[in-house]
Amino acid sequence: xxxxxxxxxxxxxxxxxxxxxxxxxxxxxxxxxxxxxxxxxxxxxxxxxxxxxxxxxxxxxxxxxxxxxxxxxxxxxxxxxxxxxxxxxxxxxxxxxxxxxxxxxxxxxxxxxxxxxxxxxxxxxxxxxxxxxxxxxxxxxxxxxxxxxxxxxxxxxxxxxxxxxxxxxxxxxxxxxxxxxxxxxxxxxxxxxxxxxxxxxxxxxxxxxxxxxxxxxxxxxxxxxxxxxxxxxxxxxxxxxxxxxxxxxxxxxxxxxxxxxxxxxxxxxxxxxxxxxxxxxxxxxxxxxxxxxxxxxxxxxxxxxxxxxxxxxxxxxxxxxxxxxxxxxxxxxxxxxxxxxxxxxxxxxxxxxxxxxx
Amino acid sequence: xxxxxxxxxxxxxxxxxxxxxxxxxxxxxxxxxxxxxxxxxxxxxxxxxxxxxxxxxxxxxxxxxxxxxxxxxxxxxxxxxxxxxxxxxxxxxxxxxxxxxxxxxxxxxxxxxxxxxxxxxxxxxxxxxxxxxxxxxxxxxxxxxxxxxxxxxxxxxxxxxxxxxxxxxxxxxxxxxxxxxxxxxxxxxxxxxxxxxxxxxxxxxxxxxxxxxxxxxxxxxxxxxxxxxxxxxxxxxxxxxxxxxxxxxxxxxxxxxxxxxxxxxxxxxxxxxxxxxxxxxxxxxxxxx
Numbered sequence: 001x002x003x004x005x006x007x008x009x010x011x012x013x014x015x016x017x018x019x020x021x022x023x024x025x026x027x028x029x030x031x032x033x034x035x036x037x038x039x040x041x042x043x044x045x046x047x048x049x050x051x052x053x054x055x056x057x058x059x060x061x062x063x064x065x066x067x068x069x070x071x072x073x074x075x076x077x078x079x080x081x082x083x084x085x086x087x088x089x090x091x092x093x094x095x096x097x098x099x100x101x102x103x104x105x106x107x108x109x110x111x112x113x114x115x116x117x118x119x120x121x122x123x124x125x126x127x128x129x130x131x132x133x134x135x136x137x138x139x140x141x142x143x144x145x146x147x148x149x150x151x152x153x154x155x156x157x158x159x160x161x162x163x164x165x166x167x168x169x170x171x172x173x174x175x176x177x178x179x180x181x182x183x184x185x186x187x188x189x190x191x192x193x194x195x196x197x198x199x200x201x202x203x204x205x206x207x208x209x210x211x212x213x214x215x216x217x218x219x220x221x222x223x224x225x226x227x228x229x230x231x232x233x234x235x236x237x238x239x240x241x242x243x244x245x246x247x248x249x250x251x252x253x254x255x256x257x258x259x260x261x262x263x264x265x266x267x268x269x270x271x272x273x274x275x276x277x278x279x280x281x282x283x284x285x286x287x288x289x290x291x292x293x294x295x296x297x298x299x300x301x302x303x304x305x306x307x308x309x310x311x312x313x314x315x316x317x318x319x320x321x322x323x324x325x326x327x328x329x330x331x332x333x334x335x336x337x338x339x340x341x342x343x344x345x346x347x348x349x350x351x352x353x354x355x356x357x358x
Numbered sequence: 359x360x361x362x363x364x365x366x367x368x369x370x371x372x373x374x375x376x377x378x379x380x381x382x383x384x385x386x387x388x389x390x391x392x393x394x395x396x397x398x399x400x401x402x403x404x405x406x407x408x409x410x411x412x413x414x415x416x417x418x419x420x421x422x423x424x425x426x427x428x429x430x431x432x433x434x435x436x437x438x439x440x441x442x443x444x445x446x447x448x449x450x451x452x453x454x455x456x457x458x459x460x461x462x463x464x465x466x467x468x469x470x471x472x473x474x475x476x477x478x479x480x481x482x483x484x485x486x487x488x489x490x491x492x493x494x495x496x497x498x499x500x501x502x503x504x505x506x507x508x509x510x511x512x513x514x515x516x517x518x519x520x521x522x523x524x525x526x527x528x529x530x531x532x533x534x535x536x537x538x539x540x541x542x543x544x545x546x547x548x549x550x551x552x553x554x555x556x557x558x559x560x561x562x563x564x565x566x567x568x569x570x571x572x573x574x575x576x577x578x579x580x581x582x583x584x585x586x587x588x589x590x591x592x593x594x595x596x597x598x599x600x601x602x603x604x605x606x607x608x609x610x611x612x613x614x615x616x617x618x619x620x621x622x623x624x625x626x627x628x629x630x631x632x633x634x635x636x637x638x639x640x641x642x643x644x645x646x647x
Contacts, residue, residue, distance in 0.1 A: 025459065194395060245637055
């Protein structure tokens with residue numbers, strides 16, 4: 001053994017040591033990331049049942065899972081014709097009455113259910129989906145991602161600018177910023193759930209009621225109009241500090257001399273912000289945006305705790321199909337779709353922001 | 359004119375401080391509300407309108423510790439605390455150990471395929487865990503591991519790439535001369551790693567270890583899925599999300615808030631102590647790219 005070793009050059013020895021050191025990490029990652037990923041891709045083409053208890057091999061069903069998740073159809077809704085007058089029927093307010101969506105959408109060979117309706121050039125259309133719940137989950141996730149990441153960026157930048165200026169208690173502020181970040185997401189969701197109770201025992205209803213807004217029984221978590229804003233508010237509280245911390249680090253990399261030069265040239269604070277701060281902060285901003293967007297696209301904790309089965313994100317719908325419906329094939333297909341979404345966003349971002357050029 | 363400028367300056371200062379105070383309250387208030395609610399009895403919690411302090415119906419200050427007593431008497435919460443500590447602790451150790459091996463190789467040694475390995479690890483830090491949920495379940499069933507062990511193994515998905523990445527950056531920054539002089543003295547690469555580089559990277563270990571611990575302590579989706587059939591292995595996030603309390607007439611928010619405070623305080627203390635390191639760790643990956 002010793003003789004064999006001595007035949008190797010120093011570089012070869014080094015290379016061998018490197019491979020040996022990498023093996024544990026690569027084996028673990030192969031077991032928990034690459035193999036499961038492969039398994040998910042494969043399972044997404046089968047009708048495998050979760051914890052079926054039988055040894056029966058699942059059938060290969062091609063892209064059936066993807067079809068049943070993403071199948072869409074658009075149908076024109078004919079106006080209802082009054083049998084007596086032969087004219088299109090109108091309701092009390094004079095609007096045309098259309099055929100019910102259920103009767104317009106195809107039922108065979110597969111059933112399409114209503115997702116939403118829209119009017120176009122005076123005609124009424126209905127969009128049917130084979131799985132409207134999943135379509136809504138995609139839509140919810142996208143709205144959640146875009147709005148919450150946008151708000152977090154603006155607020156995070158504001159907080160970072162405040163903390164970046166010199167004042168007494170700056171250290172305390174910086175420590176405070178870590179509190180929402182350090183709270184377990186599930187715990188923060190439950191704290192907010194309690195604050196958002198639909199009676200005046202809940203903080204928000206009590207305060208809003210005192211201010212003369214609302215009747216003290218706003219149901220933030222179950223009324224459809226309030227659900228999404230509530231989710232976003234909870235997420236913004238939890239993740240703004242993270243954004244602010246990253247941006248703060250970026251701000252501190254900007255040389256002070258630039259601002260002094262700007263002041264000498266008579267640039268206003270606004271001008272300094274747009275001509276110095278923002279351009280130099282761009283790389284940090286890009287990375288922070290990527291992190292947060294990828295995170296928001298796979299949002300699970302907040303949706304699961306606050307909404308349960310009332311409203312899904314892509315991730316909670318995946319969980320629901322896997323555990324609730326035990327439909328492993330379909331859940332795997334959802335997993336693949338989430339993966340593709342995230343990969344696409346990552347690539348767009350990196351191209352757009354020029355991160356990969358470095 | 360100067361008077362005008364002075365007024366503007368005072369206005370600006372006041373505005374600034376209002377902003378600072380507002381941010382301060384915004385970030386701390388939900389936690390304050392949890393503490394406040396955790397000190398209220400069942401009837402105080404149902405009082406309308408809700409009060410900013412735990413007071414009784416006469417308005418007298420009367421906090422109670424009954425929620426804390428209840429959660430510690432109830433075995434579920436204590437077991438969850440224990441499970442979380444074990445799982446997050448061992449996850450951290452494993453991720454640091456295995457991660458530092460790989461990081462040493464990538465940060466200090468020359469080998470074929472280094473660039474590809476680096477990219478692989480970096481792309482894994484962005485890997486969406488939710489995607490592999492069903493596949494991972496299959497792996498775990500095949501390996502037939504205990505639930506806690508399966509959790510530790512699955513948490514490698516998000517902790518291992520991260521610790522490896524952060525530690526690689528630190529190893530790279532260590533001067534190569536130290537290493538070379540050790541080699542000249544006849545130390546093997548592994549000895550160099552264990553006796554010279556490892557002690558030097560202790561600060562980086564603390565940083566990435568803390569962040570890995572917090573991430574594992576926080577994890578919900580795998581824990582929720584894998585403990586569906588093993589309630590005894592539930593971790594804190596799962597226990598708190600499914601909390602029904604000992605007397606389940608309605609959702610026992612008093613006890614949930616007490617639980618929230620108990621699990622948050624240690625982390626917040628830890629975060630305050632290691633504030634600087636954590637911020638460094640969070641930004642190391644992000645700012646330097």
